[in-house]
Amino acid sequence: EVQLQESGPGLVKPSQSLSLTCSVTGYSITSNYWGWIRKFPGNKMEWMGYISYSGSTSYNPSLKSRISITRDTSKNQFFLQLNSVTTEDTATYYCARYARIYYYSSYIYYFDYWGQGVMVTVSS
Amino acid sequence: EIVLTQSPTTMAASPGEKVTITCHASSSVSYMHWYQQKPGASPKPWIYATSTLASGVPDRFSGSGSGTSYSLTINNVEAEDAATYYCQQWNYPPMNTFGAGTKLELK
Numbered sequence: 001e002v003q004l005q006e007s008g009p010g011l012v013k014p015s016q017s018l019s020l021t022c023s024v025t026g027y028s029i030t031s032n033y034w035g036w037i038r039k040f041p042g043n044k045m046e047w048m049g050y051i052s053y054s055g056s057t058s059y060n061p062s063l064k065s066r067i068s069i070t071r072d073t074s075k076n077q078f079f080l081q082l083n084s085v086t087t088e089d090t091a092t093y094y095c096a097r098y099a100r101i102y103y104y105s106s107y108i109y110y111f112d113y114w115g116q117g118v119m120v121t122v123s124s
Numbered sequence: 125e126i127v128l129t130q131s132p133t134t135m136a137a138s139p140g141e142k143v144t145i146t147c148h149a150s151s152s153v154s155y156m157h158w159y160q161q162k163p164g165a166s167p168k169p170w171i172y173a174t175s176t177l178a179s180g181v182p183d184r185f186s187g188s189g190s191g192t193s194y195s196l197t198i199n200n201v202e203a204e205d206a207a208t209y210y211c212q213q214w215n216y217p218p219m220n221t222f223g224a225g226t227k228l229e230l231k
Contacts (some may be wrong), residue, residue, distance in 0.1 A: 023201055035220070037220075037222075043208060043224065043225045043227070044221070044222075044224060044225075045167075045212075045222040045225065047219070047220035047221070047222065050220075058219075060219065061125075061219075072198070084214050094166055094167070099169075101172070101173060103154075103155060103173050104154065108154075108155055108173060108214060109214050110157040110169055110172045110173075110214075111159070111167070111169060111212075112178075113155075114166040114167055114168070115166060115173075116165075116166055123207050
């Protein structure tokens with residue numbers, strides 16, 4: 001069974017970096033795409049970015065200057081780093097796997113497995 | 125960038141009623157995904173590719189739509205359906221967009 005688990009500090013000071021780890025079991029991160037999504041207080045959900053099976057990345061343009069997603073294939077983990085955080089980055093952070101399905105002559109993607117989420121508060 | 129607008133934001137229904145949640149895209153898209161999230165839990169895939177129910181989803185749920193308008197419908201809503209539902213789309217350049225969510229409460 002595919003399982004994802006986020007880990008990292010629950011409290012980060014403003015202007016510092018937020019670093020989270022997603023540990024994956026039951027499936028290799030050298031297949032599929034793997035993403036980070038966050039949910040703000042008040043329910044808004046925001047896609048942050050992904051890392052592909054090959055290690056290529058794509059980021060939400062609104063975060064592009066602050067975000068980095070990397071991986072360690074030997075540990076089957078991928079990572080999120082968000083720099084220069086503010087209180088606006090307070091959220092629950094999820095990692096998730098993309099499922100790929102063939103749909104009307106092209107591939108489309110949705111999130112089929114999610115971690116349990118980690119709440120991160122940015123506060124001094 | 126495509127913007128997804130869900131309506132209503134919140135709603136209350138009685139058991140047995142029919143419930144419809146809509147998701148309007150700012151530009152025409154070819155499919156929509158839906159997720160269910162309950163308090164304290166992570167989102168679950170619920171309906172993908174507009175109308176395909178994810179594994180374990182009761183068949184009282186259905187999805188439909190095309191172009192800029194998509195919907196999730198629950199026939200004979202049950203207490204366990206109380207949750208927040210999100211629509212979601214992947215568009216290009218690679219960008220995943222979520223709707224703001226619809227919170228369904230049961231009376």
